[in-house]
Amino acid sequence: MTTSAAVAARIEQQPREAAPFVKWAGGKGRLLSQLRPLLPAGIARMRHVEPFVGGGALFFARLPERALLTDINPALVATYAAIRDDVQSVIEGLRALATRHSKESYYQVRERYNQGRRLSTSKRAAMFIYLNKTCFNGLHRVNRKGEFNVPVGSYKDPRILNENGLYAASHALRGAKLECSGFESLLEKAKPGDFVYFDPPYEPVSDTASFTAYARGGFSREDQTRLRDVYRALDRRGCKLMLSNSDVPVIRKLYLDFRIDTVAAPRAINCNAKKRGNVIELVVRNY
Numbered sequence: 529m530t531t532s533a534a535v536a537a538r539i540e541q542q543p544r545e546a547a548p549f550v551k552w553a554g555g556k557g558r559l560l561s562q563l564r565p566l567l568p569a570g571i572a573r574m575r576h577v578e579p580f581v582g583g584g585a586l587f588f589a590r591l592p593e594r595a596l597l598t599d600i601n602p603a604l605v606a607t608y609a610a611i612r613d614d615v616q617s618v619i620e621g622l623r624a625l626a627t628r629h630s631k632e633s634y635y636q637v638r639e640r641y642n643q644g645r646r647l648s649t650s651k652r653a654a655m656f657i658y659l660n661k662t663c664f665n666g667l668h669r670v671n672r673k674g675e676f677n678v679p680v681g682s683y684k685d686p687r688i689l690n691e692n693g694l695y696a697a698s699h700a701l702r703g704a705k706l707e708c709s710g711f712e713s714l715l716e717k718a719k720p721g722d723f724v725y726f727d728p729p730y731e732p733v734s735d736t737a738s739f740t741a742y743a744r745g746g747f748s749r750e751d752q753t754r755l756r757d758v759y760r761a762l763d764r765r766g767c768k769l770m771l772s773n774s775d776v777p778v779i780r781k782l783y784l785d786f787r788i789d790t791v792a793a794p795r796a797i798n799c800n801a802k803k804r805g806n807v808i809e810l811v812v813r814n815y
């Protein structure tokens with residue numbers, strides 16, 4: 529068997545299960561059991577469209593045959609493409625990085641990643657995953673020059689390489705079109721009959737947080753309104769739409785014309801007892 533045939537066989541052998549290959553802020557992993565019952569009837573035949581794909585928890589849980597996945601983060605989208613198109617090189621690059629992981633090595637890799645315009649796509653993807661798995665809290669933050677600037681995390685033994693997980697992700701992505709674009713590109717791309725799941729940066733819950741761009745994840749109140757306008761346009765086009773956001777009056781008002789349900793998102797473990805428990809989030813649907 530040639531090497532590429534062996535890789536194809538590894539990809540094919542994976543159980544039909546996949547999961548996000550990065551930790552991502554706002555990841556929907558903990559909400560999947562509540563989101564699944566809210567999917568539209570006949571979803572198996574629909575194309576799956578996610579304009580804020582992030583870690584892609586719902587996409588990987590569903591494993592649709594056809595998908596359009598987009599995000600505004602170019603490094604994230606390039607990593608998805610490398611996993612779909614050349615997973616073996618990504619795995620080899622990541623294995624090399626995992627073997628020599630240390631605090632010092634983290635900062636060297638971060639420096640090379642930020643400077644290395646001539647790195648191959650698969651090397652960049654391996655570095656992106658390595659930095660995501662070993663940085664502080666799996667954060668993705670860049671400075672004004674676009675340089676990744678998150679410090680190293682304090683994990684004892686981080687799981688950097690999950691080979692089978694990457695093969696499974698590669699398999700899941702075979703039928704996926706990937707694009708780096710803002711959500712408004714859906715006005716050109718979405719087709720009648722598509723299922724579209726919107727998971728934007730959430731509107732902040734507290735008023736004090738709401739004035740800082742950082743708390744908003746760079747997504748302003750105007751962006752929330754423009755997103756609602758895209759939602760309306762795709763509703764008229766005949767797409768099936770589901771959207772997550774925080775349960776705040778401004779979001780309820782924007783989607784007044786649509787069906788709104790709530791789900792209870794478990795909070796991350798918190799040493800402050802008052803901050804334990806669930807947070808209520810909205811799910812807005814047009815069906």
Ligand SMILES: C[S@@+](CC[C@H](N)C(=O)[O-])C[C@H]1O[C@@H](n2cnc3c(N)ncnc32)[C@H](O)[C@@H]1O
Binds near residue numbers: 548555557710
């Ligand atoms: C809450 S996260 C999505 C989480 C994802 N559902 C998951 O399970 O991991 C929001 C994503 O929206 C992306 N984003 C922010 N502004 C955007 C915009 N204007 N257009 C498209 N994507 C955007 C961010 O890069 C981020 O990946």
